[in-house]
Amino acid sequence: MSEQRRSPKPRGYEMRKRAEDVGRTRQRIVEAAVHLHGTAGPAWTTISAIAERSGVTRLTVYRHFPDETALFEACSGHWLSQQQLPRxxxxxxxxxxxxxxxxxxxxxxxxxxxxxxxxxxxxxxxxxxxxxxxxxxxxxxxxxxxxxxxxxxxxxxxxxxxxxxxxxxxxxxxxxxxxxxxxxxxxxxxxxxxxxxxxxxx
Structure with a gap:
């Protein structure tokens, strides 16, 4: 009996998985930056340190966050989302x-x-x-x-x-x-x- 071929996964599945992978990578970068900001401080938080802690390359960090403002905005938003803010x-x-x-x-x-x-x-x-x-x-x-x-x-x-x-x-x-x-x-x-x-x- 010939081995039954597995049908290829739909293109939509592959695109969704890729998007999820990208999202997870971005989240790791943000969490790494927040951790470093809260332990060493922004002045001592380098892109290299963020990349090392999140397990990606410096290029990947820049691909997700092309400038400091974008990275800080993401970090600030993530940290604030975990706090009980003043009302x-x-x-x-x-x-x-x-x-x-x-x-x-x-x-x-x-x-x-x-x-x-x-x-x-x-x-x-x-x-x-x-x-x-x-x-x-x-x-x-x-x-x-x-x-x-x-x-x-x-x-x-x-x-x-x-x-x-x-x-x-x-x-x-x-x-x-x-x-x-x-x-x-x-x-x-x-x-x-x-x-x-x-x-x-x-």
Whole structure:
């Protein structure tokens, strides 16, 4: 009996498998870059190191991500997708300014604690981060301050907004909680008291 020939796999199957392989390779590259950004920092993350960790060549990395901005955008999106992000839309629904500030700062400080290592390294190596990524991060910070400040009657006071911006900053959380040993809740109370004092001065 002659051996039955196997029918060739449909072209659609081959194309789908190739697309899946490409997707998996891209994901490995992104995960390798995120790991390196969060352990060594962006300034010390080279294409060679990413290629080695993801098991591909430098050319493959460049084929998937032709420039730094594309790679950083993919890394940032992947890392953020794994975090419980701050929810300024929920703070904005709170009318009382002190309650809104307390809720917003507690939410931000929770996020800072969970993502501390990555955030600290990205801020440390800010000059190595592509400008569009830096601008997006700065804009996000401005939005947080806008939501927190708008509940106050003195919302347009530049000093009040500056103090709220200081309270909402990652560096302020790190100074109070890591350097001085406060809990997140204690740090929130300290900053709320400071903002209330500034708001009452006018």
């Amino acid at each position: 300024p839309e929920e703070w904005g629904a709170i009318e009382n300014p002190v309650e809104r500030l307390s809720t917003g700062l507690a939410d931000l400080y929770r996020f800072y604690r969970a993502g501390e290592q990555m955030l600290a390294l990205v801020i440390r190596d800010e000059r190595s981060v592509p400008e569009p990524i830096r601008e997006a991060r700065a804009e996000m910070g401005r939005q947080y301050v806008e939501v927190l400040a708008d509940a106050w009657p003195e919302a347009r006071d530049p000093v009040l907004r500056a103090v709220i911006g200081h309270a909402a900053a990652f560096s302020s959380w790190r100074s109070l909680c890591r350097k001085e040993g406060l809990t997140d809740g204690e740090a929130v109370q300290v900053m709320v008291t400071l903002v209330e004092a500034v708001g009452a001065r006018s």
